[in-house]
Amino acid sequence: MGQKIELKTTKFNKNIIFDLNRSLSGQDGVTYHNIAHASLTDEVSAQLALKLFQFSNDIDNIFIQSNVVTINFVSNIGTAVEDYEELIEDFFLFYKDEEE
Numbered sequence: 001m002g003q004k005i006e007l008k009t010t011k012f013n014k015n016i017i018f019d020l021n022r023s024l025s026g027q028d029g030v031t032y033h034n035i036a037h038a039s040l041t042d043e044v045s046a047q048l049a050l051k052l053f054q055f056s057n058d059i060d061n062i063f064i065q066s067n068v069v070t071i072n073f074v075s076n077i078g079t080a081v082e083d084y085e086e087l088i089e090d091f092f093l094f095y096k097d098e099e100e
Contacts, residue, residue, distance in 0.1 A: 002093040011081050014060075018069040018088055024048060029065025038062075048091055055087055 006021040025045035032038040038049035045064040053059055058077060063070040069088065 004089050004093065005091055007085060007088060009081060009085055014073045014076055016071045016077070016081060016084060018085070020067045020069065020088070023067045024069070025064045025066060027066055029063060032062045032064070048088070051087065051091065052084070
């Protein structure tokens with residue numbers, strides 16, 4: 001149940017920018033510096049940041065502004081971009097379709 005998020009990904013060095021087809025926060029944007037910071041609120045952007053921080057210890061910070069999510073990493077993440085794309089695409093899914 002829920003809808004997949006469609007996104008366009010731009011990667012360079014230690015940063016990945018995801019351009020989503022829906023808004024997650026207001027126009028001011030917010031930066032999350034760690035898992036504790038992301039867990040302080042129930043906002044949708046904080047819930048996504050929390051999920052991303054739980055997924056990887058390599059994240060330095062996450063900036064979310066409207067429909068753009070920027071993840072800054074401690075080091076270059078190489079080819080692991082697809083894992084982050086899948087996590088964001090499935091963020092609004094409550095359960096996935098069972099594969100036959």
